Amino acid sequence: MSRIWIKTAALLAVAAVSGCATNKAQLLAHHDRTMLDIWQQETGGQASGSVAARQLLDARLALRRPLTERDHQAAGADRASHARTARDEIAAQFRRLPNPDLVMYVFPHLAGSLAVPVPGYSTVFPLHARVPYALPGERLEDY
Incomplete structure (x- = not known):
């Protein structure tokens, strides 16, 4: 049984090595042309001083x-509207989630070891102790 595995492994090794054998001249044939020849052929034979290149x-x-004064002003306003700042990038990626205020009513009670009477009062506090932020890609439409 082990001879079959050895023969199979040897056959696979020979096939793998023979598959990597290529001829460099076949693979990267350049037919004795220089880069300048290729450049001139691909650009239509235009050298830098030729008539076609000048045309x-x-x-x-x-x-x-040339840009007019109106073009300069419009470009400045357009550039300002597309400017990216660190604050805008952070706000766009990590949007603040709503943190609603809760109103709590504290009933009248006695406080401390001396049983001091405390009248009833209302207080407001945020739902979350920290400001919550959405992760990048998190949906905010439901809020």
Whole structure:
């Protein structure tokens, strides 16, 4: 029984080693081309000083326009509305949960070892001793 396991293990080892045998020239064939040749072929043969490259640069510059004063003002207001501060990030991730106030009425009673009479009164205290925060991703619509 152990000979069958040995033969199976040997066959699997040979198959695994033969599967890793590849030829570098086949896998990474570059056909004697340099990176400059590949770049020029992929960019349409445009060298930095060629006529086509100059026409492309002129077309790009024609599409660009200078910003006016109104554009600067609108960009400033837009930038301020999208600005992220640490306070906003924390408030967005960890939202405060409601902490309702409870009103408790204390009936008139006698207090202490001398049995001092205390009149009835109302007091207000929060439900939670600490401020509760929601975890990131926790639903708050039900509150």
